Each structure stands twice: as C-alpha cells, then as structure tokens.
Amino acid sequence: MKVAVTGTPGVGKTSSSELVRSIKVVHVNDIVDECNAVVGFDERRKTKEVDVRKLGKAVSKIEGDVLLEGHFSHLLGVDVAIVLRCSPKVLNERLSAKGWPEEKVRENVEAEAVDVILIEAVETTSDVCEVDTTKKSPAEVAAAIEEIIAGETEKYPVGNVDWSREVLDWF
C-alpha cells in the first residue's frame, strides 16, 4: 500500500511524518533529487519545477508499504491520500515565521482556504482523508496518520474540514 501525506506548504507534512513509526516514510523531496526530476526553477514562486511523471515512475518502483510525504505526493499513484489541513489564519503565521515573501505566503494561504490540494487529491485518489492540524501537535498529527493507516478512516472523512466561515470573516 502506498499512502500520501500531502497538503499546502506549511501544514506540517514533514514534522508529523517524521514521527510516524508503523510504516516506512519517504520524503518526496529526496526522490526528486535522486531521480533528477527537477526540470526548472520558477523565479516568481522561488520553487523548483518538477516532472511529476518521472517522479511517479520512480515511486512505482518502490516495493512494499510506504508513506510518501510531500505537497504533490497525492499525484504519484498512491492508494490513500491523507490531506493535512491548517486554518488559513494559522498557516499565515507559520509561513510568515519561515520568512517567506509576502506574495508566496498569500498564494499558499489562499490555496489552503479554497481546498486546492484536497480537490486534486479527490480527483486522483480513491481513498482520501482530511486531518485538521490547527490545534494538534506534530505528534498528535502523526497519531492520526497511524490511525488512518490502521484503517480508522471514518474519523477523518472528506468534508470534515471547512474554512468557509473563516474566509467569509475576511469580508
């Protein structure tokens, strides 16, 4: 079984996955470098452009159960996608604290507010769960990931996270 831990940058994919013990954890960024999947650099976004098909091929060669952690891990032919979510307000604080440029922070906060990664995950993957990390520690998020891997998916159905009230408060 291949499980993706995905979500908008800053939601805590890396921090929480590092604490998961029940399955081998692979950081997608490491495979990107190993298989030379970088095809360019987006100057405006200050991010690497990655060949997702090449990455998917590399992932398909991984044998056995694996948890793939990264913000496009849900696009790599996984069986289950766990989408980590974070309140846009809190995500704004977390990304600003990282020292990211205001434009890049805003772009990601907006993507989280309108469910961009969730929608992609639902379009590409048959089993999708959502975990709200806003008030959870990385250890608690890791525990939720372990529960989902153990089959307790009903606690984290698609739709259990909804930022619409928070977003409407912006107006």
Ligand SMILES: Nc1ncnc2c1ncn2[C@@H]1O[C@H](COP(=O)(O)OP(=O)(O)OP(=O)(O)O)[C@@H](O)[C@H]1O
């Ligand atoms: N549950 C949490 N509660 C509070 N802060 C957190 C939590 N998870 C992560 N953080 C903090 O938020 C920041 C982003 O976390 P992390 O790097 O794990 O996110 P990510 O989803 O892997 O982001 P990226 O897509 O950029 O790799 C870090 O400074 C981290 O310490």
Ligand SMILES: [Mg+2]
């Ligand atoms: Mg990360």
